[in-house]
Amino acid sequence: MPAQILDGRAIAGKVIEGLKEEVGALKAKGVSPTLASIMVGENPAIEVYIRSQRRAAEEVGIEYQLHKFGAEVSEEELASFIDRLNEDRNVNGIILQLPIPQGLEAATRLQERISPEKDVEGVSPANMGLIVYGRPRFVPCTPAAVMELINSTGVDLYGKRATVVGYSEIVGRPVALLLMDKFCTTSVCRSSTSKRGELRDYVERAEILVVAIGKANLIPGDWIAEGAIVIDCGINRVGDKIVGDVDFEGAKERASFITPVPGGVGPVTTAMLMRNTVEAAKWQLRG
Ligand code: NDP
Secondary structure: OEEEEHHHHHHHHHHHHHHHHHHHHHHOOOOEEEEEEEOOOOOHHHHHHHHHHHHHHHHHEEEEEEEEEEEOOOHHHHHHHHHHHHHOOOOEEEEEOOOOOOHHHHHHHHHHHHHHOOOOOOOOHHHHHHHHOOOOOOOHHHHHHHHHHHHHHHOOOOOOOEEEOOOOOHHHHHHHHHHHHOEEEEEEEHHHHHHHOHHHHHOOOOOOEOOOOOOOOOOOOOHHHOOOOEEOOOOOOEEOOEEEOHHHHOOOOOOOOEEEOOHHHHHHHHHHHHHHHHHHHHHHOOO
């Protein structure tokens, strides 16, 4: 039987509906949740993300502040701007849109400068560390979206065999920790797994498969175990189409649940950013 499609837009819509009520309650207490977004230089791909974040924020009732800087701005100037946002009691969440022209190392230093209480992307060492200890504050948005999608299936995760393909700080690693926290027996694959010719083995044994590689259709449909839950984080442009890392057409014939690309993980990721911003506002209100 073909898989049930996990409709990310519908799941995100439900999250947004719930958040609207929470924002209403916060506004009644005089708090207007505010997300400050920093963009450096010109980048059409980032503009697309910003538009969808702004749209989601408007729906929820979050104020979305966009702070644009020219590509020539110095790291020091950006750092002192972040310091100002950290101090500003009217700003609840801060997001630095990546990449920035100043490079990866500068980006990491600037992200670390964001106060952990306002790091609604969950990328600071403090927030990542809390995941290791099993008491997350702000879960990074894409891993949070992966878990939201898996939870939406209603499947009991206890003891399930999970495979995560990809080991990045922002997706693969936190997803693996979150699955282990749900008592999944979790394998993590990276390039070295493929080079040993073992990727297929790990994919075939997965009852829960999460893929975050960034290579179009790298996982063929016939590798997917019958009845698996497949969450595809990949976003790859092929001609004028966007496709995932998993061959969707083949995989949907074998999986029990599968995310489409686009329309799966992406919209839920944006909704998770909104959820983290609302949580930040609640947390800051409690002091
Ligand atoms: P990275 O490039 O940071 O990491 C990719 C990972 O894939 C690495 O750990 C790498 O292994 C692994 N990998 C690469 N090739 C293979 C292979 N042949 N076999 C097994 N593993 C392999 O990517 P990200 O995690 O940032 O992103 C992954 C994908 O998810 C991208 O398409 C990105 O656009 C998308 N994405 C989507 C988001 C959303 O909101 N929907 C948000 C973030 C990302 P190694 O470390 O050994 O090199």
